[in-house]
Amino acid sequence: xxxxxxxxxxxxxxxxxxxxxxxxxxxxxxxxxxxxxxxxxxxxxxxxxxxxxxxxxxxxxxxxxxxxxxxxxxxxxxxxxxxxxxxxxxxxxxxxxxxxxxxxxxxxxxxxxxxxxxxxxxxxxxxxxxxxxxxxxxxxxxxxxxxxxxxxxxxxxxxxxxxxxxxxxxxxxxxxxxxxxxxxxxxxxxxxxxxxxxxxxxxxxxxxxxxxxxxxxxxxxxxxxxxxxxxxxxxxxxxxxxxxxxxxxxxxxxxxxxxxxxxxxxxxxxxxxxxxxxxxxxxxxxxxxxxxxxxxxxxxxxxxxxxxxxxxxxxxxxxxxxxxxxxxxxxxxxxxxxxxxxxxxxxxxxxxxxx
Amino acid sequence: xxxxxxxxxxxxxxxxxxxxxxxxxxxxxxxxxxxxxxxxxxxxxxxxxxxxxxxxxxxxxxxxxxxxxxxxxxxxxxxxxxxxxxxxxxxxxxxxxxxxxxxxxxxxxxxxxxxxxxxxxxxxxxxxxxxxxxxxxxxxxxxxxxxxxxxxxxxxxxxxxxxxxxxxxxxxxxxxxxxxxxxxxxxxxxxxxxxxxxxxxxxxxxxxxxxxxxxxxxxxxxxxxxxxxxxxxxxxxxxxxxxxxxxxxxxxxxxxxxxxxxxxxxxxxxxxxxxxxxxxxxxxxxxxxxxxxxxxxxxxxxxxxxxxxxxxxxxxxxxxxxxxxxxxxxxxxxxxxxxxxxxxxxxxxxxxxxx
Numbered sequence: 001x002x003x004x005x006x007x008x009x010x011x012x013x014x015x016x017x018x019x020x021x022x023x024x025x026x027x028x029x030x031x032x033x034x035x036x037x038x039x040x041x042x043x044x045x046x047x048x049x050x051x052x053x054x055x056x057x058x059x060x061x062x063x064x065x066x067x068x069x070x071x072x073x074x075x076x077x078x079x080x081x082x083x084x085x086x087x088x089x090x091x092x093x094x095x096x097x098x099x100x101x102x103x104x105x106x107x108x109x110x111x112x113x114x115x116x117x118x119x120x121x122x123x124x125x126x127x128x129x130x131x132x133x134x135x136x137x138x139x140x141x142x143x144x145x146x147x148x149x150x151x152x153x154x155x156x157x158x159x160x161x162x163x164x165x166x167x168x169x170x171x172x173x174x175x176x177x178x179x180x181x182x183x184x185x186x187x188x189x190x191x192x193x194x195x196x197x198x199x200x201x202x203x204x205x206x207x208x209x210x211x212x213x214x215x216x217x218x219x220x221x222x223x224x225x226x227x228x229x230x231x232x233x234x235x236x237x238x239x240x241x242x243x244x245x246x247x248x249x250x251x252x253x254x255x256x257x258x259x260x261x262x263x264x265x266x267x268x269x270x271x272x273x274x275x276x277x278x279x280x281x282x283x284x285x286x287x288x289x290x291x292x293x294x295x296x297x298x299x300x301x302x303x304x305x306x307x308x309x310x311x312x313x314x315x316x317x318x319x320x321x322x323x324x325x326x327x328x329x330x331x332x333x334x335x336x337x338x339x340x341x342x343x344x345x346x347x348x349x350x351x352x353x354x355x
Numbered sequence: 356x357x358x359x360x361x362x363x364x365x366x367x368x369x370x371x372x373x374x375x376x377x378x379x380x381x382x383x384x385x386x387x388x389x390x391x392x393x394x395x396x397x398x399x400x401x402x403x404x405x406x407x408x409x410x411x412x413x414x415x416x417x418x419x420x421x422x423x424x425x426x427x428x429x430x431x432x433x434x435x436x437x438x439x440x441x442x443x444x445x446x447x448x449x450x451x452x453x454x455x456x457x458x459x460x461x462x463x464x465x466x467x468x469x470x471x472x473x474x475x476x477x478x479x480x481x482x483x484x485x486x487x488x489x490x491x492x493x494x495x496x497x498x499x500x501x502x503x504x505x506x507x508x509x510x511x512x513x514x515x516x517x518x519x520x521x522x523x524x525x526x527x528x529x530x531x532x533x534x535x536x537x538x539x540x541x542x543x544x545x546x547x548x549x550x551x552x553x554x555x556x557x558x559x560x561x562x563x564x565x566x567x568x569x570x571x572x573x574x575x576x577x578x579x580x581x582x583x584x585x586x587x588x589x590x591x592x593x594x595x596x597x598x599x600x601x602x603x604x605x606x607x608x609x610x611x612x613x614x615x616x617x618x619x620x621x622x623x624x625x626x627x628x629x630x631x632x633x634x635x636x637x638x639x640x641x642x643x644x645x646x647x648x649x650x651x652x653x654x655x656x657x658x659x660x661x662x663x664x665x666x667x668x669x670x671x672x673x674x675x676x677x678x679x680x681x682x683x684x685x686x687x688x689x690x691x692x693x694x695x696x697x698x699x700x701x702x703x704x705x706x707x708x709x710x
Contacts, residue, residue: 079615080606086356090358108664109663260437260710270625290487293675295488308463308464309437320648352681354620354681
């Protein structure tokens with residue numbers, strides 16, 4: 001018996017999601033290198049590799065260390081690290097034990113990385129419209145040449161189309177910009193005699209557009225679990241959601257109930273277009289109208305309001321930040337019945353590995 | 356050398372904040388029972404007790420267990436728990452080793468608690484306007500009588516004026532409602548022959564109004580560290596902020612920089628009235644305009660834009676959720692120089708203790 005609130009995984013749904021995206025990648029003739037920041041667990045990463053993934057993507061050196069320690073041998077840190085001497089030592093230790101691929105998005109960053117880990121394989125990060133990290137596609141050649149000259153081995157380009165997280169046509173538009181940016185950046189490298197054999201993109205909302213001929217690799221993160229954002233963007237349905245926060249009704253006032261799952265277990269992510277602070281798996285018409293650290297205030301439609309003490313499954317808005325709040329996931333076997341038929345607990349081995 | 360991003364505590368500022376609130380409580384003749392959910396660390400709790408706190412407030416049984424294990428003997432779980440058999444067993448084990456005070460806000464919840472832990476000391480939670488948990492003041496008497504009849508020992512009433520987290524007059528208005536609600540609820544108990552000797556309130560934004568004659572106890576949480584919300588509400592200044600996320604500039608484009616501190620270290624809390632996703636300690640004019648898991652996008656004023664690779668201190672919007680993301684805090688001695696002169700690391704012993 002696990003006390004609420006806790007995060008429960010529905011293994012049947014999870015495996016179905018893994019198979020579906022593995023098949024999508026096979027049909028699109030692209031490599032699948034899932035982003036492990038979503039789940040941070042060795043058991044799930046193993047299932048991804050077993051279903052056909054070529055390796056893992058991670059966001060930090062700490063995540064790479066955790067997955068290397070768990071026996072995964074092909075890791076891409078998809079982040080333009082600023083490599084201090086101490087981070088350089090950590091990268092060298094990693095490179096000694098796994099096949100490591102790194103990211104650069106500036107001449108200065110490339111020079112610094114080369115000084116710490118000469119000969120490292122790198123991809124140039126390209127900005128496809130999110131305007132976060134990454135160089136403009138037209139500058140990709142310059143950074144690639146500088147990286148090459150500094151002693152790095154440039155093997156391609158990558159982007160993250162994070163601006164595809166939006167309503168309406170955002171996904172389709174971002175996918176088109178992603179392909180255009182990678183295509184343009186790849187051309188820049190070729191013009192300078194560098195073959196961009198890896199052209200990597202594909203967030204969960206944009207992977208359905210993977211079959212472009214430009215991409216060679218996709219890096220979706222959220223798809224094993226999905227979450228309320230993906231449901232509200234139309235990427236999946238409630239029936240695909242494989243992770244929920246199992247919670248208890250601690251107060252009920254008419255159609256308004258308070259659950260013991262708050263921002264410390266489902267996270268506080270809330271994009272402007274979201275309907276609330278998460279969703280209720282078994283009652284799509286309910287809305288989470290307020291969230292504190294240990295309280296979710298939910299308004300139900302008239303027909304069905306759960307009673308005091310009953311169990312309610314909350315779908316986090318953003319599953320990556322929810323998983324990062326817990327030390328373990330409670331894994332259940334039943335279709336749609338997470339929390340019942342508990343079969344295992346999975347350690348979130350890279351939890352909190354921010355640096 | 357700690358790699359960025361990490362959470363750094365400025366010990367000189369922290370101790371100044373602890374002393375100031377301890378003095379406020381003494382002057383107002385109220386007990387100080389700080390909410391330990393903010394820091395979740397034994398070292399800081401010890402400093403609170405040493406500066407005059409009568410005990411600790413916590414939000415969950417798990418937090419109570421962590422602080423009991425660390426040697427703290429007087430704990431109030433300020434949450435209307437729905438006590439299952441398993442939670443009941445945990446509460447009994449706690450009650451065997453510490454002085455424990457619990458919360459009720461419904462007749463059903465009180466009956467259930469009494470069945471699991473007969474004779475437990477409880478406060479009735481009252482809603483003073485946040486409309487989360489807690490009964491309306493006029494129902495406090497009914498719940499108190501039911502709790503007493505069920506076998507609990509009702510010692511008073513409490514409220515959390517969380518609606519004081521708002522701009523303009525919100526703090527002052529919430530403080531007035533807090534006093535009115537506790538006063539009315541206390542009267543309800545007295546009318547039924549139950550002496551409400553504990554009348555507990557006082558969030559960090561409202562403690563300056565503690566000297567009302569109604570309150571006997573205040574439970575502020577955030578004041579040891581403060582955060583960007585408190586700065587923007589006018590509760591404190593930047594000079595009082597004792598915890599920051601130390602981060603590195605990983606990209607710079609004109610006045611726009613990207614830091615490696617994202618929502619997985621500063622949290623995603625962002626009330627509608629906040630100026631952004633956090634603040635920059637050393638540049639009040641800068642704005643965090645976008646936040647992802649490992650990126651904060653910051654727009655600087657023209658005069659001062661930090662260079663690639665330099666260190667920037669980020670003030671989280673909500674320090675309670677930031678601390679809950681890390682396993683340890685890096686404690687430095689210097690005034691305003693967190694991260695330099697590192698003197699200790701403090702384990703976040705109750706991190707993730709959600710149930």
